[in-house]
Amino acid sequence: MRAGLMRDLLVAMLGLLVLLALPLVFPHPSLRDFLIYVIAYGLLAMSLNLLVGLTGLVSFGHAAYFASGAYVFGLLMQSGAVSVPLAMLAAVGGTALLALVIGAICVRLKEIYFSFITxxxxxxIHSIILTWVDLTGGDQGLRGGIPRPPFLGIDLGEAHTLYAFAAVIFVLCLLAMRQVWQSPFGYTLRMIRDNPARANFLGVDVVRMKLGIFVLAGGVASMAGIIMALFVSGAFPEFGFWTTSGEAIFMIMLGGTQVFLGPVLGAFLLQLLNHYVTIYTHHHGLVLGVVILLIVLGLRRGVADFAANWLAERRAAAPPAPAAPEPAKTKAAG
Known part of the structure; x- marks a missing residue:
């Protein structure tokens, strides 16, 4: 595991350098904005995949924690009583507590019942956001913007600094989820996904394990909401609507569930499709539906999963390398 951690740290550092270098190589503001969208929604999709791909729990309500992180962070910053790091910690902690309460009910149910209760x-939660107008602003969202006071010499009011901050948070969250993915806890979740009865027979507390990953996924989703709230300087009811959860599921379907970074690829593809489709047609929903249908029927899995399986099949079908000839033995002189 130590060797794997060092490899993951190296890959994370290289990935962060690439993210930080892209706006310098291509300085147009639209690219930076596009990448922040990919970071926020990619983190949402990655957190959902902890439930879908790793544990086999298909949640239709994961955007609730995305919205919770955005609203709690935004309200704390508007109060002016806390700094950005403290507001982030409070938002993640509060959302994790919310996920603990909801998850304690949901994880006891199976399959479609779990999906629909989420x-x-x-x-x-979405109805609370709409009706508690004095606190949340109702259907107008949080009004007045979200203050970004400098902290530790970091000024998030500057666009390049905000992007770099989002990239660092993104990579750190991915690194943490990667360790969960590769840990004994992660392999226990895979066993629960594949055969919960056998896991229970072996002494695994299935409900407790599911609840743990449910809370972790909710906390990471709240971090995605915080990044989006910082970027748009607000929080809106759409963050907690069912369509946002649907987009996260679409990202997973596009990218794949079994390759770790598959949901990030799905987020990139979906945002790219949204960007170009809305330029050329108003029927973006129809076009996106057709694209997803073609991927599901044609590849029968996400793009990253398809590529990984194709490479594995190519390696398995490749002929083994010929063995090196043994050196000829010389007779000893008699």
């Missing part, structure tokens, strides 16, 4: 909780 959707029910999301719609409940």
């Amino acid at each position: 959707l029910a909780f999301q719609m409940f």
Whole structure:
């Protein structure tokens, strides 16, 4: 595991350098904005894949934690009583507590019942956002913007600094999820996904394990919401609507569930499609639906999963390398 951690740290550093270098090589502001969208929604999709791909729990209400992180962070910053780091910690902690309460009910249910009760909780939270106008601003969202006071010499009011901050948070969250993915806890979740009855027979507390990953996924989703709130300087009811959860599921379907970074690829593809489709047609929903349908029916898995399986099949079908000839033995002189 130590060797794997060192490899992951090296890959994370290289990935961060690439993210930081892209706006310098291509300085147009639209690229920076596009990448922040990919970072926020890619983090949302990655957190959802902890449930879908790793544990086999399909949640239709994951956007509730995305919205919770955005609103709690935005309200704390508007109060002017806390700094950005403290508001982030409070938002993640509060969202994790919310996920603990909801998850304690949801993880006891199976398959479609789990999916629909998560959707029910999301719609409940969305209705609170709409009706508690004095606190949340109702359907107008948080009004007045979100202050970004400097902290530790970091000024998030500057666009390049905000992007670099989002990139660092993104890479750190990916690194943390990667360790969960490769840990004994992660392999226990895979066993629960594949055969929960056998896992229970072996002494695994299935409900407790599911609840743990549910809370972790909610906390990471709240961090994605914080990044989006910082970027748009607000929080809006759409963050907690069912369509946002649907977009996260689309990202997973596009990218794949079994390759670790598959959901990030799916987020990139979906944002790219949204960008170009909305330029050329108003029927973006129809076009996106056709693209997803073609991928599901044609590849029968996400793009990253398809590529990984194709490479594995190529390696398996490749003929083994010929063995090196043994050196000829010389007779000893008699």
